[in-house]
Amino acid sequence: MKVDYIIAGQGICGTMLSYYLQKAGKQVLVIDESQPFTASRVASGVINPVTGRRVVTTWMIETLLPFCFDAYTEIGNAINESLIFKKNTITFSPSLQMDETYRKRMQETGSYIQELPDAVIWKDYFNSLFGCYLIAPTYLVNLHPLLKGWRKKLQHQQCLLEEIFIEEALSFAGNTVSYNGITADKIIFCSGITSFESAYWNKLPFVCNKGQALILDIPGLSHINMYKYGALSLVPWYDGLWWAGSSYENEFQTAEPTAVFREQLTTQLQHVLRIPFSVLDHVAAVRPATLERRPFVGLHPSDSRIGIFNGMGTKGCSLAPYFAKQFANQLVHGHLLEPLADVKRFSRVLAL
Ligand SMILES: Cc1cc2nc3c(=O)[nH]c(=O)nc-3n(C[C@H](O)[C@H](O)[C@H](O)COP(=O)(O)OP(=O)(O)OC[C@H]3O[C@@H](n4cnc5c(N)ncnc54)[C@H](O)[C@@H]3O)c2cc1C
Known part of the structure; x- marks a missing residue:
């Protein structure tokens, strides 16, 4: 089997990234073990424009608020669910x-x-x-119908492997990566806290x-x-x-x-x-x-066959759709990523 991208994890990050890659005409295979208590399943789903005790305006919120409304409406239409609600x-x-x-x-x-x-x-x-x-x-974002509805769609398209992803089973040759008989151009880590232990990413300041x-x-x-x-x-x-x-x-x-x-x-x-x-x-x-409250998005500075989409912290609902689209645009069209989110900022640490 050959796909364009293998995506490890189907939380909010894996969901939104696989959505935008498919929308751009790419073949994805998502690997996710079904776990009841992941960050995305336990989250309340709030997008709040102010944050913390000092009630400061959230990073990039002027851009993120309208983007999120459109993004969740759009993916909601794809799975026949209403996912985002304006609530004071x-x-x-x-x-x-x-x-x-x-x-x-x-x-x-x-x-x-x-x-x-x-x-x-x-x-x-x-x-x-x-x-x-x-x-x-x-x-308010209804994450449960989003995760469930998108998973069902992936299953229906035969784009989901419901099992534990084992990093050691990856092998690399030329411009491709293989995983248990599946070949892809890239593997993207969207596996939440599990990525912290990855041999490729464990030096990042998670x-x-x-x-x-x-x-x-x-x-x-x-x-x-x-x-x-x-x-x-x-x-x-x-x-x-x-x-x-x-x-x-x-x-x-x-x-x-x-x-x-x-x-x-x-x-x-x-x-x-x-x-x-x-x-x-x-x-x-x-x-x-x-550590610096900014996501980790992009390809490994030392190996462009490996990518990461992670580090959303307390703001997965607002950050994941926007940066998933940016990342998909980088992967498909070579567009630049927001420098404060681009994992390239850790080139030195990751090269060690
Ligand atoms: C109590 C709580 C409240 C929150 N409230 C909000 C909120 O109101 N608003 C907001 O924006 N954010 C909130 N967040 C933060 C938000 O939940 C996270 O930023 C976001 O869910 C992270 O998504 P993720 O996809 O990176 O990780 P995850 O949701 O953890 O998804 C990772 C996925 O990868 C899978 N996986 C991991 N390892 C493997 C493996 N080896 N093999 C196969 N599958 C694997 C997991 O099963 C999971 O499905 C909250 C978080 C918590 C804990």
């Missing part, structure tokens, strides 16, 4: 200091923070001592960042909005439930959910929410993050 986020200041930050940001030109006209009604649902504001626009979330039933809380209370986000989940999280752990023993997180978040929710809720599930996964 109502954000509560957890402290006076945070309140001052929101007020300051609100004054800035082109701010994504606005005064909330009907702030008072949220007081029935949330214990809010300080101000509350609107972050707009924010988007960071493993664990995130945990609780799945809640909160009868009476409308799914029209998303909510934020400091670092805590409440996001509409599937089947009328809510996703509450998450943690950002750089040090952890296992990728499994922990009792400590569950207890701490449940206590916090009891303080934050004025309405009853129940905890139905607890999920956790490790984000493939990077």
